[in-house]
Amino acid sequence: MIPYSTQAINEDDITAVVNVLRSSHLTQGEQVESFEQALCDYTGASYAVCFNSATSALMGAYDAAGIGKDDEIITSPISFVATSNMAIALDAKPIFCDVKLDGNIDERLIEKLITPRTKAIVPVHFGGKAVNLKKIQEIADKHKLLVIEDACHALGSKVDDKKIGSISDMTIFSFHAIKPITTGEGGAVLTNDKNYAEKLRRFRSHGIVKKQLWSMDMIEMGYNYRMTDIAAALGLSQMKRLDTFIGKRDEIATYYDSRFKGQKLFQTINIPKNEQSARHLYPITLIPSLHCPKEDIYTALHENGIGVQVHYKPIYQNSFYVQKYGKQSFCVAEDFYRSELSLPCHQKMNLEDAKYIADTFLKILDEYSIRGCSF
Known part of the structure; x- marks a missing residue:
């Protein structure tokens, strides 16, 4: 059977993973930071924060954006359910906008869906084809909304030589096995905003900040959504190809x-x-x-x-x-x-x-x- 998509693993990938397995840190080591830096170098984004799945990355992005009870996001119905599920998980409501013939959100229909409760537009780059980000950003700017891209299909996509991941308030990538590169399971949020990056790092690790020596403090709600160094090593190796x-x-x-x-x-x-x-x-x-x-x-x-x-x-x-x-x-x-x-x-x-x-x-x-x- 020729699958519609699949991973490609070589000996370099296997060696990278085995090296971590033989190391002192299987998680919370240096590999995650190295993978995050590689994502920034590739896309041109200022910050990357890796998660154990794109689903948790979506939830992290929504939380960092302050999306919560009774808020609304405008998004596409032609996507995997995680895009809207994670808004619901935060007690927000997804408002669906119809699509165009290419499966991407129809930007011409977005503005009439905006209400006082709308916090973000969440376009999905279906199949890797970019949405009309220029028009969507114009609408967001006019109404003071965030743009959070679901780019789970679109690592490596670009418009006018500008890579997806470096443009909007936040962008989510997926590293599931069938995506352009894989960490087995995994995801990341890319942003140019330092405050969002800091919030995302806290959200993925119990809401805890480290102070000095053994001292740490949980300052807000968070979860264990960390990516392992095993997964990050595979991703870092895959990025080269x-x-x-x-x-x-x-x-x-x-x-x-x-x-x-x-x-x-x-x-x-x-x-x-x-x-x-x-x-x-x-x-x-x-x-x-x-x-x-x-x-x-x-x-x-x-x-x-x-x-x-x-x-x-x-x-x-x-x-x-x-x-x-x-x-x-x-x-x-x-x-x-x-x-x-x-x-x-x-x-x-x-x-x-x-x-x-x-x-x-x-x-x-x-x-x-x-x-x-x-x-």
Whole structure:
């Protein structure tokens, strides 16, 4: 099975992890600080604070921003549930904004959703393609709101040669195994604001500050959301190959773009020339007549060893959200969910794999464009 995304581990990565295992500090050593510095050096951000997951990093960012009871964030429903879950965990409310045809938040719809309770706009860079940050920042500045980017798909993405992670108030990256680089599980918040960085460091470690010698003081609520040195060592090793990984993903995506040009049964998502996508996903959207047999298409592709996936079920359709907030509906998000398939695109693939995937995908779509549903 060729998965839609996967990690690439080499001997240097293994050696880096083993060296930590043989060291005196498995956690709270020097590796985390080194990894944080590498993230700053790569993105141009002033501060990076690593966490044990992107989920805890999101919660940390919301907390550092002062988001709490009865506050609201405006975000996308086309994301993993953690984006909005962590606001709810702090007794805030996610306000969903519909998306565009590329799966990214529709910045034209944001302003009418702003209320006196709105504290932040939380855009999601779907699949690694950057949202319209310039327009979103203009809206945030006008209404004195924060911009907190969910860039879990977008480490290495950039706009006009400016890397994601160095632009907004805070930016969250994920280092889950299927992301551009991995620490196994892990995440980070990047910011240019020293106060946010200090709050984030306290939040991830019990709200404690060290004074002198053994003396320390818990000054606010915090948790154990620290990244281990084992994980950080893997991340630090992987960072050395991040651009190589993205280059390979882009090579595969570029091949798909050329093969799929002019197709009538689905659309690809264009990346503007002034942007670079981390290419976490290669999403396509099926035409409406193929929505019905989509499950059959998905199954047929898996039977042929092609591990496509669907990203994402709109968050508000999950039972928890329906029970908490009632039924909601966003036309483009729901159409995107009905249409979307993510084809394999990652650094362990070669062009032969991409050719097999493209050939098989086009053949199966042609069959179902005639056959229709199986029920």
